[in-house]
Amino acid sequence: VLRCVDFQFAFNRIDATKSPYLARAIEHELLNMHGDAHKRLSRLLKKALRDRVVEGMRRKIADIVAELVAGLPADGPVDFCSAFADPLPARVLGPVFGIAYEQAEGLNEWIRIGGRKIDALQSGVGIAEVEDANRRIHDYLRDLLAQRRGNPGDDLFSEMMQVEIDGDRIGAEELVFLSGELASAGVDTTRAQLPLILNAFLDHPQEWDKLRADPGLAGRAVDEGMRFAPLPWVIPHRATRDMIYRDIAFAEGDLAFVMVPAANRDPSATERPDEFIIDRAPARHFAFGAGMHSCPGAHLAKMEMSMALLGLLEACADIQRAAPPEWEPGQEGRTLRRLDITIRKMKPLHG
Template sequence: MPDSPMTVALDAEEFKQDRYGFIEHLRAQSFYARTPDGGTIFYNQEDVAEIFKCRDFRFYFEGIDETKSPYLKKAIDHELLNMHGVSHDRLSRLVKIALRDRIVDGMRQSIEAISRDLTAAFPNTGEVEFCADFADPLPSRVLGPMFDVPYVETEGLNDWIKVGGRKLDALQTGVGIEKVEEANRRIHTYLRDLLSERRENPGEDLFSELIQAEIDGDRMSEDEIVYLSAELASAGVDTTRTQLPLILLALLQHPDELEKLRAEPGLALRAVDEGMRFAPLPWAIPHQATGELEYKGLKFRKGDVAYALVPGANRDPSAVKDPQNFNITREGRSRNFSFGAGMHACPGAQLARMEMSVALHDLVSEFSTIRLLERPDWEPGHEGRGLRTLKLHVERGAEHRRPQ
């Protein structure tokens, strides 16, 4: 074991200037690095996978001040992502019963129709702003079939989710906390009212399946259904909204791969997986040691923090052939940690992958030309992680041209 790992802050300028080059520099020194306050950073797949198993570590939100809003802290504590051990195992099994293939596949037709409606609004030839014109409305409209409610109702729900999803930032900084709490209260009230209705008249939607999921007589409580549904909706909307533009940008910056997909749109799901490996949304996922332990010669005390650096794991040269290359036809499925892994793999991953693959399939099938108009505009402070705008020039293929 190298005895001189580097010490580096996770917001260091070196990451902003050349994220992957700097990660490889860290990797060359040791299999781990340290943060200035004594945290441990892991970036190899083997180590990140071990952290995500959550046997000796558990997911951890840093810097939360629950006195700012006990209501938001309760909501976070009830999310599947934050649970550990027996309580997590129980709820996770119930969720898997609800998220059966029949339900997810049954939503495909609705998602395909939503995607077609959005691309139909694009000009035959002209400019589109992909984030606002497609990536934002696609997942918000999927809330309709997810809860089996009219789209007009999901518009308000989507607005609340946009604001309410900032629970962590609000509890850490206090910024906008009143609006975030109000949005969460609105989401939870809406879902409790819907729950009362669906108990009497269950449907074929995901929400109804969560209500009815049962193992040996055990079902979710009202709080569990409400908080979990809000978590799934938020994760499904925000992940797709933010990750899809990153995948499309990777394709546009690798025109040979875009042409592969255009020639064979059935590769769309593989393009999603490779895009999430190559251009992941998550950064460093913090976990806490649940007790004293030793891992690869490193000693941890209870409460010590270990960070799973997702971009590093996704491009680990010991686990991925040519990891710096973007290749949608690479052998096997592109393993990535963008949806987590192990105990805390995202329960909505299957649905989000389907949404994004449907979108890519439609885009390359419908448009003979898709190209960048200008350099993408990144979210402030999140360069390389989230796009604010992605302006494109599109030209519809002759067989798909619409009357204007």
């Protein structure tokens, strides 16, 4: 039985020979770093995400959400995934990297394909396509870094480029991999997780009424949605040394897959774990990892999703399911291919 504080791990080896480039990209992710290297980059990233930068992004994301909500039809069914959740990340990439929407669309598509690194290395399917997408992401970010030297903007990428602690800065290649990871984790996660959260609300309309009565619950609703219906079913961690866990021997290099849904619904950690309750406190979950290996894009993703919920809440008097959801299976979890909804928009106030 998998529990919140006592994970049982399923271990598999990733064959790095299938794609040394992808294996290297995974090893350079902050999520997979350890010790002083992890601590150093985490401190620099935290400083880059200071209030001024985050608040500026918040205002821009609010405008993006309002525009997308306004484009939803008020007189018929619409696929929430393609009409809202898919375009949102591409729009948000603009303020994150300080780039035009046309450039963000291309980067967004590479991120969508390139995010399947673990799936590709495990299955051997689509490795060439996934590797090509990751190379394009990293090459694009190297070019962007060269352009911004001496001419930084007010975006998060420029802030990460300039942040300094005691004379220490994020190195050029570190910035390429870290910002790529941030975009994938903080932006691409939204594309897949947001429909899962809305789907939970459609199954539990009383919780949507609860959010309407208290919009201040939006942040907690996102956490509860990620606990109840997490995007990742497994989170990989590589063993950094030979070890024994629960009488099982693991060699250095073995990959541990933490089973997220089981941990999220551990009855010893969460009361009534199989129920979707947005005002539970706290809604502890492991969809973003835990501790020092928490996802570096968690803050951005949560901000996007909570603002998306608030935007829908403000503009829509009612949201109903129009058809059964269509699922897309995957080795790391399942996502929604389609989520057809019918909305009734708020009537404008006059006088």
